[in-house]
Amino acid sequence: MSQTLLRTPLHDRHVALGARMVPFAGWEMPVQYEGVIQEHRAVRGDAGVFDVSHMGEIDVEGPRAHELLQALLSNDLDRIDPGHAQYTLLTNETGGIVDDLIAYRLDRCHYLLVVNAANRDGDFRWIKEREIRGSEVRDASDEYALLAVQGPHAIAKLGLEPAPAFTFAEGTVAGVDCMVNRTGYTGEDGCELLCMAEDAGALWDAVLERGVTPCGLGARDTLRLEACYPLHGNDISPETDPISAGLGWTCALGKSFAGVETIRRIKEEGPERKLVAFVMEEKAVPRQGMAIEGGGVVTSGSHSPMLDVGIGLGYVPASLAAVGTGLTIDVRGKPRSARIVKKPIYKREE
């Protein structure tokens, strides 16, 4: 059975730039233009732009929108005012992670949730099924395009003023109205520009004209891995809990939300395993699914373009999870040494 891949409004531009297009979460997306390592370094040293229009946008509005989301999301929305955003988790009744997302508080009674592409339909159904009178849940994904402009020079190249992380405001870039969000997935300064789908081409062209490097999903993955941002479906899932994943800081355990009792119990008793970051100590590239001696597993692995070594994230028994612990990873039948490091694996110099 063949399935037609979805395309973002920028598809033809990616093809014209010579991008290598691959299927990702039901979408046909650019994995690289010139090369993953080159694009990765452009973001670390200058500025890069990613088409992330495949991500979903769920609009939740109404006098009881806040109440609905407080019951479904792990973080405490009382901590943010309109104009602020929050990294948070959609959890299930057993404390598993349905998705990780950013909630943008547009107004007292109006939120926009930006969710992973692969989970867009599932998240929407999950929240819609739990809708209460006085809240309206709508999948607005098709109305928007999203461009992540990331890197130390991103804000200056766009002609924007600096602003604190996890804030947002209505703005204009090259005459295109957009929501300028001070968020990202690379560990660098920058923003994510949410615009109407029909304006995406003009915005993309304007960003490239300012000397920003087009970057594909390949570099997005190596950047987030160096920054130790979990990828849903790899490092976190409905079968993993926030405490084991090191995301306890996103859980307001004083409030009531789906699965909170389980998450409280895991926190009290201590998790059986923990998600750790590691760096290879010999030449080898760890990959998702490889076994870690002693009962662990690699959940994300690649080559770090900045450190020029293999790096990864994986779950290990809590007794093996201390920073500095040596690990042995089964790399296609060969035992390879790695060492647990403090997160993030790579951090830009201040």
Next chain:
Amino acid sequence: VNLAAAESYPDDLKYHPEHDWARVDGDEAVLGITWFAQDSLGELVHFEPPSEGSTVAKDASYGEVESVKAVSDVIAPLSGEVLEVNAAVVDAPETVNDDPYGAGWLIRVRLSDASEVESLLDAEAYREVLAEQ
């Protein structure tokens, strides 16, 4: 900035349809991967070589090359004993992207059956394999 090599398939090489080449010299051969193979993978970040002194068998994997995104077996176009591994590629795998038929060679072998060479493709026949991909 890495200036990637331009697409080419030199006439003096023999090719295996799994995108490997051999430069045969008497009872020895130098082996590597083709421009097409390195371009499909992207910038190489790791070469897992065989040990020197081990044997490689025609049509079987003798090592692995990895890019950021993918791992690929390297298929031996010919059988023989590994005389030398290109240490420069182990240290700097991107050498294969820069110069797949020169500095980016992978191993040198002593052939165990020189008649195997006859089964390999010339550059023109290999280009036809690529055209069908």
